[in-house]
Amino acid sequence: MLYTLFSSPTSCNFSLLLNSLHKHDELLLIQDGVLAGLKNSLYMQKIIKIKKKMKILIFAINNDILARGLNLNISNIIIRINYTKFVDLTIKHKKQILW
Numbered sequence: 394m395l396y397t398l399f400s401s402p403t404s405c406n407f408s409l410l411l412n413s414l415h416k417h418d419e420l421l422l423i424q425d426g427v428l429a430g431l432k433n434s435l436y437m438q439k440i441i442k443i444k445k446k447m448k449i450l451i452f453a454i455n456n457d458i459l460a461r462g463l464n465l466n467i468s469n470i471i472i473r474i475n476y477t478k479f480v481d482l483t484i485k486h487k488k489q490i491l492w
Contacts, residue, residue, distance in 0.1 A: 394418045395486035398426030402436045410492050411443050421482060422453040422471065426492070427461060430471040437468050444470065454479060 396410060396418060407429065414420065420440075422430050429436040430453050440451060455473040458464060467473075474482075483489065 395421060395482055395489045396492065397421045397423060397489060398429060398492045399424045400492065401425040402429040405492050407436060408439070411439055413490070414443055414447060414449055416447040416449070418447070418449050419482065419486065420449060420451045421479070422451065422457075423479070424454075424457055425461075427453045427457045427463060427467065430458075430467045431463065432466055432468045437470075440468075441470065452478070452482065 394415070396414065398405070398410065398420065404425075428434075429440065430451070431437055443449065444451065450472060451470060452472045452474050453467065455475060458467050458473065
């Protein structure tokens with residue numbers, strides 16, 4: 394399943410999102426959701442903890458990272474993708490949940 398985080402992790406129940414993830418799910422950070430990928434943040438620490446338990450991949454739209462001036466501040470665990478790869482992810486996953 395693909396989970397897409399559109400909003401800042403401070404404006405949603407981020408813990409519930411992470412607890413909803415299952416093995417082999419994928420998480421996409423888009424728009425203000427890219428803030429969850431900040432190095433050394435509480436949110437990134439939670440993502441790392443979940444990633445260790447399950448084999449999940451975490452993606453972020455590179456243009457959203459750049460638009461927020463976060464290029465040097467995003468964890469290297471985050472896989473940066475473009476809009477073409479974003480479309481590929483949505484096609485790959487028949488089931489999706491938006492946050």
